[in-house]
Amino acid sequence: MVLVKNKYNGKIIEEINETTIKESEETLNNSIKAFKKISKIPKYKISELLIEISEKITRNSEELATIISQESGKPLKYSRKEVKRASFTIMSSGEEAKQIRGETIPLDVEPRGEGRFAYFIRVPIGPVFSITPFNDPLNLVAHKVGPAIAAGNSIINKPSSLTPLSSLKLEKIFEETDLPEYSFQNVISEGNSDVTKFFLNSDKIKKISFTGGVETGEKIIKIGGLKKYSMELGSNSPVIIFKDSNWKDSIDSIVEAAFESQGQNCIHAQRILVEENIFDEFTENLIKYTEKLKIGDPLDENTDIGPMISEIEAKRIEEWVNEAKSMGGEIIIGGRRKENIYYPTIMKNVPKEARVWKYEAFGPVTLVIPFQNINEAIDIANDVPYGLQAGVFASNIDTIMKMIDLLEFGTVLINDTSDFRIDTMPFGGMKKSGLGREGIRFAIEEMTEIKLAIFRK
Numbered sequence: 001m002v003l004v005k006n007k008y009n010g011k012i013i014e015e016i017n018e019t020t021i022k023e024s025e026e027t028l029n030n031s032i033k034a035f036k037k038i039s040k041i042p043k044y045k046i047s048e049l050l051i052e053i054s055e056k057i058t059r060n061s062e063e064l065a066t067i068i069s070q071e072s073g074k075p076l077k078y079s080r081k082e083v084k085r086a087s088f089t090i091m092s093s094g095e096e097a098k099q100i101r102g103e104t105i106p107l108d109v110e111p112r113g114e115g116r117f118a119y120f121i122r123v124p125i126g127p128v129f130s131i132t133p134f135n136d137p138l139n140l141v142a143h144k145v146g147p148a149i150a151a152g153n154s155i156i157n158k159p160s161s162l163t164p165l166s167s168l169k170l171e172k173i174f175e176e177t178d179l180p181e182y183s184f185q186n187v188i189s190e191g192n193s194d195v196t197k198f199f200l201n202s203d204k205i206k207k208i209s210f211t212g213g214v215e216t217g218e219k220i221i222k223i224g225g226l227k228k229y230s231m232e233l234g235s236n237s238p239v240i241i242f243k244d245s246n247w248k249d250s251i252d253s254i255v256e257a258a259f260e261s262q263g264q265n266c267i268h269a270q271r272i273l274v275e276e277n278i279f280d281e282f283t284e285n286l287i288k289y290t291e292k293l294k295i296g297d298p299l300d301e302n303t304d305i306g307p308m309i310s311e312i313e314a315k316r317i318e319e320w321v322n323e324a325k326s327m328g329g330e331i332i333i334g335g336r337r338k339e340n341i342y343y344p345t346i347m348k349n350v351p352k353e354a355r356v357w358k359y360e361a362f363g364p365v366t367l368v369i370p371f372q373n374i375n376e377a378i379d380i381a382n383d384v385p386y387g388l389q390a391g392v393f394a395s396n397i398d399t400i401m402k403m404i405d406l407l408e409f410g411t412v413l414i415n416d417t418s419d420f421r422i423d424t425m426p427f428g429g430m431k432k433s434g435l436g437r438e439g440i441r442f443a444i445e446e447m448t449e450i451k452l453a454i455f456r457k
Helices: 021-038 043-059 061-072 076-097 139-151 165-175 194-201 214-224 247-263 276-290 311-326 374-382 397-406 440-446
Strands: 002-005 012-016 103-105 116-124 128-131 155-158 184-186 207-211 228-232 237-241 269-275 330-333 345-348 365-371 389-393 411-414 448-456
Touching (some): 021 155, 021 184, 043 061, 043 139, 043 165, 139 155, 139 165, 155 194, 165 184, 194 214, 207 440, 237 247, 247 389, 269 276, 276 365, 311 330, 311 365, 374 397, 397 411, 440 448
Parallel strands (some): 128 155, 207 228, 269 365, 345 365, 389 411
Antiparallel strands (some): 330 345
């Protein structure tokens, strides 16, 4: 039995039975049957159905936002934003369903190819199994389900057992359309369970899409074996501030990038690198804007910071901050916990050996770090195992181009924070930040196979 709790007051919202192995077998068989049907539906019809689902999400937006805030602790204003994004993600999937195409391939590039003509098309890959996290419990599900359906696949999703209600509500919305029955199904299970292993081990699952931590991602590949994978595995994102930039106009967005959704965001600004000449002035402004954040009930319209997903996670962040402090780091604001609420925390003078410097904190903590020149900024920014997104504030074009060239990140944002994503853009990272790319068109490509046809005259 999974007990879904309100993360602010601890009250049980809903009790859900865990999926059994027998039910998992039935779910997989149903998914295979659904795939055989959905793969034959013309793309204009798939497009219409996904756009219909997008409209239903919008009509249920307030209910969905409330569910997200209760089960995840995300403040209501950010939950509403997530619902809008989920609706857009599904709508964009519908639009991209009509744009799946191949191309001709020249074969007369060598004598053996003379007199031959070739083209390739993209075909659905087969049943998809996805695993989604707690931090965006609706939109990150939409990022798996929308492209899978658009490509002509069925999909089974395992949402986080901490936040399954958003995904279950989305499944009901899908069921209200004329899509084949069982096109999208959820299974409810704790993380490293026999149910999860059942789907990972099955050779009938043709694709695994995962969003979560690096260690879990590595375990999934070991269990799943030779399959196709897409994985978004987190980050430790820098935002780099040069003295010639208009950073004062963006200080509120920098604070939001650091603390939105309690920092439980893979592209949140965990390290803020500031040119030495403006370090003190910038830090004072950062503190001033952070002090304005309201902490409390996520269902309160004015709340900026709600509870973390669990007290265990809040205690982990507390431990990381205290470790950094014991190693010489200085807490300049925050650094305290009340149950599963961890107050927005800014630190400086944190050594590189501290976990909060090296790894993904996934909490409301950001470090301010001075640098003397562009080369030092690049070295500091790249000195982590991850490379998802980086933000750069600068006006000098040579500086900007050098940062784009040398930062080891999948996305480099200029005069913006690391915490920006449009759901159609290619999203993914370098190093340990993952495999492949999400973003609707790119996810569809990951969920299709190329089939080549060759004609001989």
